[in-house]
Amino acid sequence: MRLLLAALLAAQAAGEGGDVAALEHLWPGVRDSSEQVVMSAASRDLSWPQLDERRVRTVVAQVRIPWLGNHLLYLEEFFEDEPEQPRRQLLLQLEPAAEGTHAVHVHLFGFSLPARWKHLNYRPRSAEQLVWRDLTSAPGCDFILTRAGDQFRGGTLGDQCRDDSSGTPRYLDYQLVIGADLYWYRRRAFRESDGQLQQEVIGFNRFEPNEARLYACRIAWSASGAARELRPLLNLELYEAGGHGRFVTPDGRAFLLTLHGRDWPFAHDRDALILLLQEEGREEPLATGWAQMDAQAVALQLGWLEVRCGSIAPDSDELTQ
Numbered sequence: 371m372r373l374l375l376a377a378l379l380a381a382q383a384a385g386e387g388g389d390v391a392a393l394e395h396l397w398p399g400v401r402d403s404s405e406q407v408v409m410s411a412a413s414r415d416l417s418w419p420q421l422d423e424r425r426v427r428t429v430v431a432q433v434r435i436p437w438l439g440n441h442l443l444y445l446e447e448f449f450e451d452e453p454e455q456p457r458r459q460l461l462l463q464l465e466p467a468a469e470g471t472h473a474v475h476v477h478l479f480g481f482s483l484p485a486r487w488k489h490l491n492y493r494p495r496s497a498e499q500l501v502w503r504d505l506t507s508a509p510g511c512d513f514i515l516t517r518a519g520d521q522f523r524g525g526t527l528g529d530q531c532r533d534d535s536s537g538t539p540r541y542l543d544y545q546l547v548i549g550a551d552l553y554w555y556r557r558r559a560f561r562e563s564d565g566q567l568q569q570e571v572i573g574f575n576r577f578e579p580n581e582a583r584l585y586a587c588r589i590a591w592s593a594s595g596a597a598r599e600l601r602p603l604l605n606l607e608l609y610e611a612g613g614h615g616r617f618v619t620p621d622g623r624a625f626l627l628t629l630h631g632r633d634w635p636f637a638h639d640r641d642a643l644i645l646l647l648q649e650e651g652r653e654e655p656l657a658t659g660w661a662q663m664d665a666q667a668v669a670l671q672l673g674w675l676e677v678r679c680g681s682i683a684p685d686s687d688e689l690t691q
Contacts, residue, residue, distance in 0.1 A: 431491035
């Protein structure tokens with residue numbers, strides 16, 4: 371049903387606002403991909419770990435920053451078990467490409483301080499604070515995406531997308547296919563001195579796009595062990611599809627907090643949101659809390675420790691009460 375809706379929206383947008391509007395409706399979503407290193411000539415590449423296969427999550431959402439134009443998307447990409455450590459954060463500014471073509475020019479902007487703008491898709495108030503000096507640009511890395519039926523495909527052009535992350539000057543070729551039920555990309559890195567291929571990575575979606583939600587978790591701790599003396603300790607943000615975070619209490623105990631939803635492997639017949647608390651070094655959970663899948667909040671209460679997680683609404687920076 372969601373795929374049909376996405377296709378209809380893209381078709382409607384194409385009729386009402388052209389290819390830019392069609393791409394703006396089609397691209398947003400949460401996509402899970404299997405990423406494979408097809409070829410690597412380098413033994414060390416800190417930016418792209420040497421792995422046969424990794425699970426990657428790509429989040430794309432519309433954001434509003436008026437001074438950057440009316441058609442703007444935010445892209446965040448991370449290994450699926452590391453949502454708090456995005457490996458790529460971009461603003462995507464969409465505008466028509468050459469007249470007479472069904473193509474969209476995608477201007478790419480990075481962030482001078484990426485960590486400050488993490489999860490920007492859930493923080494419209496933060497987006498309003500962005501100014502020009504917060505952004506970085508690399509014109510040679512812009513995309514040209516051409517509409518072909520209900521898909522868009524294309525990528526970088528030429529050899530002007532520079533990459534110095536490996537210590538050796540390289541240029542990148544990045545190609546992308548976006549459809550209602552397809553998300554495919556290929557990243558190739560070439561040595562600048564002689565054009566020799568150094569690395570090739572491909573990724574393709576494993577599942578249909580889904581709408582995993584982000585939860586902000588407030589953790590309180592009591593030095594005496596009494597619930598009445600609970601005091602705020604820290605906040606963690608977890609995706610409801612296996613997102614996790616670690617923390618240490620003032621008495622030196624280390625814990626792992628994990629939130630499961632649609633990814634929960636043992637709950638195919640149950641719509642449950644499950645919050646797990648584990649002490650580091652122990653396999654069995656110390657405590658478990660659950661709520662209905664569509665619930666806006668889930669909590670754990672142990673007296674000496676309290677965890678309250680609330681869904682961050684897409685149009686607000688505030689926790690659901």
